[in-house]
Amino acid sequence: MPKVSKNNQLTDTILEFKSSSFPVPVLMLSSNALNLIDSQLCTKTTLAPEFFKNSPVVFDLSFLNEHDLSIDIKELTTLIQKAGLLPIGIRGGNEAQNNKALELHIPVYSQHHNVQSPSTTPKTPAPHEPVTAKESQTLLITQPVRSGQRIYSSGDLIILSQVSPGAEILAEGNIHVYNSLKGRVLAGVLGDTNARIFCSDLQAELISIAGNYKISEDLQAFYHNKPVQIYLQEHTLIIQDID
Numbered sequence: 105m106p107k108v109s110k111n112n113q114l115t116d117t118i119l120e121f122k123s124s125s126f127p128v129p130v131l132m133l134s135s136n137a138l139n140l141i142d143s144q145l146c147t148k149t150t151l152a153p154e155f156f157k158n159s160p161v162v163f164d165l166s167f168l169n170e171h172d173l174s175i176d177i178k179e180l181t182t183l184i185q186k187a188g189l190l191p192i193g194i195r196g197g198n199e200a201q202n203n204k205a206l207e208l209h210i211p212v213y214s215q216h217h218n219v220q221s222p223s224t225t226p227k228t229p230a231p232h233e234p235v236t237a238k239e240s241q242t243l244l245i246t247q248p249v250r251s252g253q254r255i256y257s258s259g260d261l262i263i264l265s266q267v268s269p270g271a272e273i274l275a276e277g278n279i280h281v282y283n284s285l286k287g288r289v290l291a292g293v294l295g296d297t298n299a300r301i302f303c304s305d306l307q308a309e310l311i312s313i314a315g316n317y318k319i320s321e322d323l324q325a326f327y328h329n330k331p332v333q334i335y336l337q338e339h340t341l342i343i344q345d346i347d
Contacts, residue, residue: 145187166196301334
């Protein structure tokens with residue numbers, strides 16, 4: 105704790121800067137058509153609104169500049185903000201684009217700056233790519249997922265311990281929780297309607313598959329301490345006991 109002198113002045117340093125590996129999604133653009141960017145941003149964020157809401161994002165213009173495709177940085181920033189995202193950086197921009205970003209108080213990242221952790225945050229596909237990831241893999245978590253934590257898998261997600269209230273787990277594929285599930289769980293976040301959720305003890309605050317969701321009030325009728333599977337049938341979430 106900082107020390108306080110007799111005249112109520114702090115005598116120790118009360119702040120410091122530390123390096124960290126803060127994970128941030130990167131928005132890769134392969135078209136400068138602002139109307140298409142607007143449309144596809146809205147589509148993707150709608151699939152997992154709770155994940156993308158107020159999420160920081162760095163936008164990457166490498167492809168555009170490699171193919172001499174110009175884009176208005178101010179308009180692009182406005183579209184990103186309209187989709188509920190918070191642009192906090194530009195990468196792969198030219199000098200004019202970087203200067204415009206700085207005018208908008210958006211930092212410039214170098215091309216080799218590591219701003220993304222694939223195991224915890226989703227890579228946003230380029231507009232011409234399918235909604236599923238290019239490479240998917242199963243992510244295994246053996247430790248408890250604590251309140252405030254957010255885990256993201258580009259494939260299936262398997263958790264062997266408890267998911268606490270206030271935690272959030274997301275996967276582009278299926279989710280398996282072999283313990284109590286008390287947080288928020290979102291499977292098929294990029295639109296996979298065949299994704300399923302399996303858990304040993306359903307006490308979730310929210311469950312969602314491909315954007316279709318139920319909140320805790322809708323789940324009170326289901327027994328705790330019983331394994332269940334959750335799947336999507338005609339846009340309705342079905343919760344079924346596993347014998």
